[in-house]
Amino acid sequence: MTSRFDGKVALVTGGTSGIGLATARKLLADGARVIVTGRDKTRLDDAVEDLPGVHAVRNDAADLSELDDLAALIKARYGRLDVVFANAGVASFQPASEVTEDKFDRMIGINFKGVFFTVQKVLPLLAPGASIVINASWTLHRGLSGASLYAATKAAVHNLTRTFAAELGPKGIRVNSVSPGYIETPMFHENVSADEHAGVIAAVPSGRFGTAAEVADAVAYLASDEASYVNGQDLIIDGGLVGVHRPTGE
Numbered sequence: 001m002t003s004r005f006d007g008k009v010a011l012v013t014g015g016t017s018g019i020g021l022a023t024a025r026k027l028l029a030d031g032a033r034v035i036v037t038g039r040d041k042t043r044l045d046d047a048v049e050d051l052p053g054v055h056a057v058r059n060d061a062a063d064l065s066e067l068d069d070l071a072a073l074i075k076a077r078y079g080r081l082d083v084v085f086a087n088a089g090v091a092s093f094q095p096a097s098e099v100t101e102d103k104f105d106r107m108i109g110i111n112f113k114g115v116f117f118t119v120q121k122v123l124p125l126l127a128p129g130a131s132i133v134i135n136a137s138w139t140l141h142r143g144l145s146g147a148s149l150y151a152a153t154k155a156a157v158h159n160l161t162r163t164f165a166a167e168l169g170p171k172g173i174r175v176n177s178v179s180p181g182y183i184e185t186p187m188f189h190e191n192v193s194a195d196e197h198a199g200v201i202a203a204v205p206s207g208r209f210g211t212a213a214e215v216a217d218a219v220a221y222l223a224s225d226e227a228s229y230v231n232g233q234d235l236i237i238d239g240g241l242v243g244v245h246r247p248t249g250e
Contacts, residue, residue, distance in 0.1 A: 003031030004224045009078045012036045013061055013118055014088030015054075016043035018185030019135065022212035023085050023219045025051055030220060032083065035074060037061070061088040061114030062106075067121040074125060081125040083223045086115045086157075087135040091187055093146040104149060111153035119164060128172025131223040134161050136177040136234060141242045154179075158234055165232030174231045176222045181238025184209040206239030 010027045014020040015036025024036045028051055036051075037059035038044050044056040055077075059070050074081060089111045092103055115134055126132075136158045139151035161177040168175055182188065182200050188209075192200060201208060218237050221227055236242055 003029070004220075004226070005030040005032035005083070008032045008082035009074075009080060010034045010083035010085070010223070011074065011081055011122065012085045012087055013059070013114075014038060014135075015085075016040065016047045016056070018187055019180065019183060019212045019215045019219075020085070020087040021047060021050070022216040023087065024054055026213070026216040026220045027083065027223075028053060030224075033078065035078075037070065037088065061118055062109035064117055064121075067117050071121040071125065074122070079125075080127055081122055082127075082130050084119065084122055084126070084130075084132045085135070085219055085223070086118050086132065088114055088118070089135060089153075091150055091190075093150060095146055096148045099149050107149050107153055111150070112156045115157045116160060119160070123168075126168075126171075126173050129225075130173045131227075132164065132168075132173065132175045133219050133222045134158075134175070134177040136161070136179045138179050138181045138236060138238045138242050141179060141236065161234060162232045169231055174222075174227070176227070176230060176232065177234045178215060178218050178222070179234050179236045179238070179242075180210065180215045181236070181241040182209050183212055183215055183237075185212055204239040204241050205244040208239065210237060210239055 005027055010032040012020050012024045015024045016038035024034050027034050035055045035057060036047055037057050039060050044058055048054060048056045060066050134157050137154035139147045140155040140158050158177055161175050165175040215237050218235050
C-alpha cells in the first residue's frame with residue numbers, strides 16, 4: 001500500500017509543539033519527508049526524539065535572513081517542496097488599550113510578516129501540484145474581546161490565502177487555510193487559565209475542546225490530492241463555535 005504523501009517533501013513551520021507537531025506526525029505517517037522549524041533548541045530536540053525521521057531546523061520566521069537560509073537548506077537537501085504548512089505563530093490577548101508597540105511589532109512580525117515571507121522564500125521550490133496551507137484562527141470570523149491584535153494578524157493571513165491562491169493558481173499551486181477553534185495545545189493552556197475552561201467549553205456546541213490531531217487531519221486533507229479542486233478556502237475546525245449558536249444553559 002502507498003500513502004498519499006509518498007515521495008513528497010513537506011515543511012511545517014512552528015512544528016515543535018501543538019498543531020505543528022501533530023501535523024508533522026500526520027504527514028510523516030502518510031509517507032512524507034518532513035522538515036519542521038522552531039526557535040527553541042530544546043523543543044527541536046524533543047521533536048526529533050518524538051518523531052524519528054523528522055528534519056528539525058532552528059529558524060525564526062520573522063527573520064528574513066534565516067528564511068533565506070532555510071530555503072537554501074531545503075533546496076540543497078531535498079531539491080523541492082510539495083507541501084508547506086505555514087503554522088509558526090504566537091498568541092497574546094489583552095485589551096486594545098494595553099497593546100504596546102513592542103507587542104504589536106512582535107505579533108505582526110511572526111504571525112503576518114513571517115507567513116508572507118515564508119511563502120515568498122520557498123516559492124521557487126514549489127512545482128505544479130504543490131499545496132500551501134496557512135494556519136489562521138476562528139477569531140477572524142467572530143469578534144472576541146481582548147483579541148484585537150491577534151485576530152487582526154489572522155485576518156491578514158486569511159486574506160493572503162485568497163490572494164496567494166489567485167496569484168499561484170495559474171502555476172498549479174493551491175493555497176488554503178485552516179481556522180482552528182479552542183484546540184488543546186500548550187499555547188492554549190498558556191493563554192486560557194483552568195478556571196476559564198468550563199466557560200469556554202460551554203460556548204462550543206460539540207461540548208469539548210478540539211485536539212491538535214483533528215486539525216492535523218484537516219491540514220493533511222487540504223495538502224493532499226484529495227483536495228485537488230479546493231483552493232482559496234478557509235476550513236473552520238471549531239466544534240461549531242463560529243457557525244452554531246449554543247444558548248446559555250444547554
